[in-house]
Amino acid sequence: xxxxxxxxxxxxxxxxxxxxxxxxxxxxxxxxxxxxxxxxxxxxxxxxxxxxxxxxxxxxxxxxxxxxxxxxxxxxxxxxxxxxxxxxxxxxxxxxxxxxxxxxxxxxxxxxxxxxxxxxxxxxxxxxxxxxxxxxxxxxxxxxxxxxxxxxxxxxxxxxxxxxxxxxxxxxxxxxxxxxxxxxxxxxxxxxxxxxxxxxxxxxxxxxxxxxxxxxxxxxxxxxxxxxxxxxxxxxxxxxxxxxxxxxxxxxxxxxxxxxxxxxxxxxxxxxxxxxxxxxxxxxxxxxxxxxxxxxxxxxxxxxxxxxxxxxxxxxxxxxxxxxxxxxxxxxxxxxxxxxxxxxxxx
Numbered sequence: 001x002x003x004x005x006x007x008x009x010x011x012x013x014x015x016x017x018x019x020x021x022x023x024x025x026x027x028x029x030x031x032x033x034x035x036x037x038x039x040x041x042x043x044x045x046x047x048x049x050x051x052x053x054x055x056x057x058x059x060x061x062x063x064x065x066x067x068x069x070x071x072x073x074x075x076x077x078x079x080x081x082x083x084x085x086x087x088x089x090x091x092x093x094x095x096x097x098x099x100x101x102x103x104x105x106x107x108x109x110x111x112x113x114x115x116x117x118x119x120x121x122x123x124x125x126x127x128x129x130x131x132x133x134x135x136x137x138x139x140x141x142x143x144x145x146x147x148x149x150x151x152x153x154x155x156x157x158x159x160x161x162x163x164x165x166x167x168x169x170x171x172x173x174x175x176x177x178x179x180x181x182x183x184x185x186x187x188x189x190x191x192x193x194x195x196x197x198x199x200x201x202x203x204x205x206x207x208x209x210x211x212x213x214x215x216x217x218x219x220x221x222x223x224x225x226x227x228x229x230x231x232x233x234x235x236x237x238x239x240x241x242x243x244x245x246x247x248x249x250x251x252x253x254x255x256x257x258x259x260x261x262x263x264x265x266x267x268x269x270x271x272x273x274x275x276x277x278x279x280x281x282x283x284x285x286x287x288x289x290x291x292x293x294x295x296x297x298x299x300x301x302x303x304x305x306x307x308x309x310x311x312x313x314x315x316x317x318x319x320x321x322x323x324x325x326x327x328x329x330x331x332x333x334x335x336x337x338x339x340x341x342x343x344x345x346x347x
Contacts, residue, residue, distance in 0.1 A: 001306055002037040002313040003342060006074050006198065006229055008044060009051040009058065010248075012321075013263040015328050020051045021061065022329035027318070028062045030335045032069040034342035037313065039066070040074030040104060046115040049251055049264040056089040063097045072102025074194075074229075074315075075176040077109055079130035080119040083137045084163070087144035091163035094145075094171040101171040104194065105141070107134045107182060135185055138175070145170050172220070179203070183211040190218025192225035197309075198317045204228070208309060227313035228305055231290040233320045234298045234337040234344075244333045245292045246270040247321035252286055253279050268324045290319070299344035316341065 007027065011020045028039050041058040044050040052058060055073035063071040076086055086103075094101045109116040130137070143150035147170070149162030175186040178196040180203075186193035187210070195207040208226060215224040231248070235241040247265045253275050254261060265273075275283060291301045306314055320333035 001303065001345065002227075003035070003345065004038040004040065004070075004227070004313060004315040005031045005036050005338065006040050006042065006315050006317040007052065008042045008317070010264050010331075011049050011051050012328075013265055013269060014322075014324075014326075015263070017051050019328040021058075023331040023334075024051075024058070025061065025065045026330050027334055027338070028066050028069070028071075030338050032066045034339055035346060036069060036316075036338065036342065038070035038072060038102060038315070040072045040102065040315065042074050043077050043080070043106075045080075045119065046112055048262050056093060059093055059101065060096070063093070063100060068100075070100050070102055071097070072171070072174075073104045075104030075106040075174070077106050078134060078137050078141070079107060079109060080116070083140040084144055084161070087141045087163035090141075090171050091145050091167055094169055095164060095167065098169050102174060103141075103145075103171045104174040104176050105138060106176040107131060108178070138173070138185070138189070142173055177207070180207050180210050183207045184214060187211050187214035187224075188216055190216050190221050192221060194226060194229060194315070196229060198229040198231045198315075204309060226311060227315055228309050228311045229315040229317060230302065230305060231319045232298065232302075232316045232337055232341065233290070233292045233318070233333075234295055234340040235320070235333070236294065236340075238293055238297070241292045241294065241298075241320075242287075243267050243271070244320040245287065245290065248319040249283050249286060250275055253282050256282065264321065266324050266326075267321045270321065295340040295344035298341055302341070302345065 007024055009020050009024045031039050039062055041055050042052045043055050045053055055076050059071045090103045144163045147167045149160055151158040152161045174192045174194055175182045176194050177183060178199055183193055193211045195204050197204045212224045233241045233245040235244055247267060247270045250270050251264055291298050302314055318334040318337040320337050322331060322333055
């Protein structure tokens with residue numbers, strides 16, 4: 001089984017954005033050292049605890065700091081961007097790091113309504129139109145990145161449009177989703193597909209079944225391709241793993257109950273300010289879907305999930321927090337999660 005990594009570039013209460021970026025570079029190197037297959041970076045906007053605002057820039061940074069691991073977007077939220085811009089960015093990334101780049105595309109805005117306005121309306125776009133035209137935009141990105149480009153009809157004439165002048169390879173395109181919409185679209189286009197199991201935790205089996213049953217083979221993908229994403233914290237003891245999971249659990253409760261968002265708490269900060277009793281059920285429900293434990297128990301749970309959903313790759317979202325006094329330019333507990341899990345699964 002292959003292991004991969006999803007990174008939102010979390011920002012702790014003791015970190016600057018620069019610190020969080022340094023910690024991501026360090027985490028990516030640990031992932032490569034321990035044989036992880038790919039390293040994907042998310043797109044979220046206007047969130048105090050997330051520095052992953054621009055996947056192409058982060059991909060360039062991580063790919064430059066590593067040498068073998070695949071690096072990609074998990075994902076680019078296509079309604080926020082002109083398809084040509086995305087095609088140009090990833091065509092250049094593929095040219096710079098051939099055979100190592102993945103383009104994961106999502107349909108959600110990845111932000112609040114005000115930020116969505118700034119991304120689309122502020123730049124002359126209309127979000128609702130971009131969402132409704134998502135299938136067309138996906139097709140455009142793929143066509144523009146191809147070596148032959150695409151013919152654009154303007155003023156009654158066809159004009160050649162390519163993302164980069166002399167491409168020799170094209171990054172694979174994955175569709176990402178947390179509903180059945182992208183599952184159906186990926187199946188109809190013969191594209192790889194990933195369901196956001198780490199975020200929703202529900203509907204995964206149904207979405208994957210829909211994708212597999214409706215899959216139309218394509219030249220690049222003769223059969224369905226998918227994997228599982230999971231929130232994971234691994235430590236030497238169960239008690240430590242549960243302590244390290246607490247800051248992220250509390251952050252997710254705040255997100256889902258409409259509370260003000262803030263930088264990610266340190267473990268000690270989270271322990272001093274527990275969530276109200278009425279939200280304990282939400283904490284328990286989320287933690288039951290996450291993998292939180294020792295190396296043997298975490299490895300066993302990951303293998304069970306992979307078998308249950310019939311996948312041979314699991315993308316780990318390492319959500320371990322940090323203790324007071326941790327160096328601000330690193331995330332040792334997140335690195336420990338990757339190293340301990342890889343050791344338990346691969347030996």
